[in-house]
Amino acid sequence: MKDIYTLGIESSCDETSASIVKNGREVLSNVINSQIEIHKQFGGVVPEIASRNHIEAISSVVQEAIDQAKMKMENIDLVACTYGPGLVGALLVGVSYAKALSYALQKPLIGTNHIHGHIAANYITYPQLEPPFLCLVISGGHTHLVHIKDYANFEILGKTRDDAVGEAFDKVARVIGLGYPGGPKVDKLAKEGKPTIELPKIHIDNLDFSFSGIKTAVINLHHKQPDINKADLCNSFEKTITEVLVDHTLRAARQVKTKKIALAGGVSANSYIRDEFLKLKEKGYEIYYPEPILCTDNAAMIASAGYYTYLTGKQSDLTLNAVPNLSINSKMDG
Numbered sequence: 001m002k003d004i005y006t007l008g009i010e011s012s013c014d015e016t017s018a019s020i021v022k023n024g025r026e027v028l029s030n031v032i033n034s035q036i037e038i039h040k041q042f043g044g045v046v047p048e049i050a051s052r053n054h055i056e057a058i059s060s061v062v063q064e065a066i067d068q069a070k071m072k073m074e075n076i077d078l079v080a081c082t083y084g085p086g087l088v089g090a091l092l093v094g095v096s097y098a099k100a101l102s103y104a105l106q107k108p109l110i111g112t113n114h115i116h117g118h119i120a121a122n123y124i125t126y127p128q129l130e131p132p133f134l135c136l137v138i139s140g141g142h143t144h145l146v147h148i149k150d151y152a153n154f155e156i157l158g159k160t161r162d163d164a165v166g167e168a169f170d171k172v173a174r175v176i177g178l179g180y181p182g183g184p185k186v187d188k189l190a191k192e193g194k195p196t197i198e199l200p201k202i203h204i205d206n207l208d209f210s211f212s213g214i215k216t217a218v219i220n221l222h223h224k225q226p227d228i229n230k231a232d233l234c235n236s237f238e239k240t241i242t243e244v245l246v247d248h249t250l251r252a253a254r255q256v257k258t259k260k261i262a263l264a265g266g267v268s269a270n271s272y273i274r275d276e277f278l279k280l281k282e283k284g285y286e287i288y289y290p291e292p293i294l295c296t297d298n299a300a301m302i303a304s305a306g307y308y309t310y311l312t313g314k315q316s317d318l319t320l321n322a323v324p325n326l327s328i329n330s331k332m333d334g
Contacts, residue, residue, distance in 0.1 A: 004077045004310070005069075007101070008303025009062065011094030012086025012114045013140075014038075014045045016057040018065035019299035020076070024120075024307035025127050029068035030293070030300040033057045036181060043180050044170070051089035058097050065299070076107055080306020083111040083316075084326030085141065091322035099318050110306035111316040114297075115142055115328050116154075118264040120305035121290035121298075129288055134258050136249050137328075138273075139265030140166035140183075143209050144328060145252045148262075151308040156328055157252045158207025165241060166267045168215040172237060175219045176230050186234045187270050193231030195239040197221070202244075207252050214240055242276045249277075253285070262288040269295040 003022055010017040014035040020028040035053050039045045066073055081098035084091060095111070102109035119135050131151060137144040143160040163171070166183055173182025178189065199217050202210040218237050221228060253261055263277060269292045277287050294301060 004307060005071065005075060006110075006303040006307045006310075007062070007065070007076045007079050008112075008299035008301070008306060009058075009079070009081040009094045009098045010114075010117070010297055010299040010302045011054045011058065011090050012082045012084070013090060013297055014050045014053075015297040016054050016061050016093075017297065017299035017302075018058075018062040019303050020065055020069035020071060021124070021300055021303035021307065024304045025123055027124055027300045028071070029065040030298055031061050031065045031068065032293075032298055033061050040180050043174055045087070047087045047089055050087060051093060054090055054093035058093055062097070062101075074105060076105065078108040078110055078306065078310055079105070080110040080112045080303050080309070082114045082117065082302050083320055084323035085114055086322075086324060088322050088324040091324060095320060095322050099320060103318060108310060109316045109318070109320060110309050110314075111320045112302050112306045112309065113326055113328065114302075115144070116305040116309075117301035119146065119148065119154075119262070120308065121264060121294040121301035122262045122288050123304050124294060124300055125290045126288050129260075129262070132256075132258060133260035133262055133288070134249065134253050134256060135262040135264055136245060136268075137264045138165045138245065138267035140164060140170060140267075142265060143211070145207050145248060146328060147252075147256045147258075152312045152314075154328055157255065158209065158248060160209040160211060161204070162210055162212040163215055165209070165211055165245070166265070168211040168241070169267065171215055172218050172234075176222050176233065178230075183267060183270065186238060187272065189231050190234040190238045190272060193229060193233070193235035195236045196229075196232045197236035199236055199240045201240060207248050207255075209244065209248060211241065238270070238272050242273050245273065246276055246280070250280070259284055260286045260288070264290065264295075266296045
């Protein structure tokens with residue numbers, strides 16, 4: 001089979017990224033232009049500012065990805081771009097650029113689901129990993145338990161009913177004065193504390209999650225006790241969240257009868273969450289998670305997911321549009 005070189009483009013939030021990936025697994029380049037320093041002063045991502053910065057960065061980011069891969073634009077076999085979920089203005093920059101490039105080069109266009117991309121990041125880190133397996137997707141906007149039946153066949157087993165886990169981390173960090181981005185700062189401070197504070201866990205009969213209760217409990221505690229030990233608070237919060245994630249994931253793994261568990265999304269870079277899941281190896285589970293640079297938003301994961309969509313025969317046409325509330329469907333979107 002001929003080698004296939006995919007150009008991936010990602011612009012769903014505050015990272016402008018482009019990547020060249022060979023056969024869905026081998027990263028030849030992965031250029032990421034982050035806007036974190038720009039948005040930090042606002043305590044979170046400002047959508048209009050994000051869109052403007054994507055417009056300014058995308059051409060040079062794509063060219064740098066081509067150059068790093070030591071390729072020419074015309075040697076690309078297909079163009080994959082994130083078309084949702086995400087910020088609509090930010091998504092439109094990547095989608096518009098990808099459509100123009102696809103048309104100019106006369107190469108196939110693959111509209112790619114951002115969450116499918118996070119899952120596919122595991123294929124890059126673990127070239128031997130193949131479906132079926134269970135994936136816990138944890139990010140700023142999503143908390144899903146997904147049964148990966150095949151490369152293009154997903155089943156959602158559980159999802160959050162309110163806050164995504166990353167959203168809860170960010171809100172807690174903001175209230176206790178750690179700033180943005182909150183997840184890494186909570187993770188760092190938690191290492192200095194102990195789990196001395198009891199926090200509520202919401203138990204749901206099915207595999208769905210709820211994190212608004214624990215988030216609110218932490219915020220209320222901080223308001224009532226401004227001098228509370230923040231390190232202990234972060235440690236207790238992180239531990240309680242992780243216990244829920246591990247419990248639900250194990251229940252899901254038993255339900256679909258798999259011993260292969262993968263993590264995906266920005267929150268999967270959390271060191272405590274990783275360590276707790278690694279302990280499951282003692283119970284006979286295989287644990288997979290992407291290297292840290294592939295946990296956060298990047299185009300290599302989009303190129304990988306786009307490649308596997310392409311292999312199913314699905315392509316997008318030039319009517320492809322941004323879908324900010326795109327859901328994880330049972331089939332990959334094209």
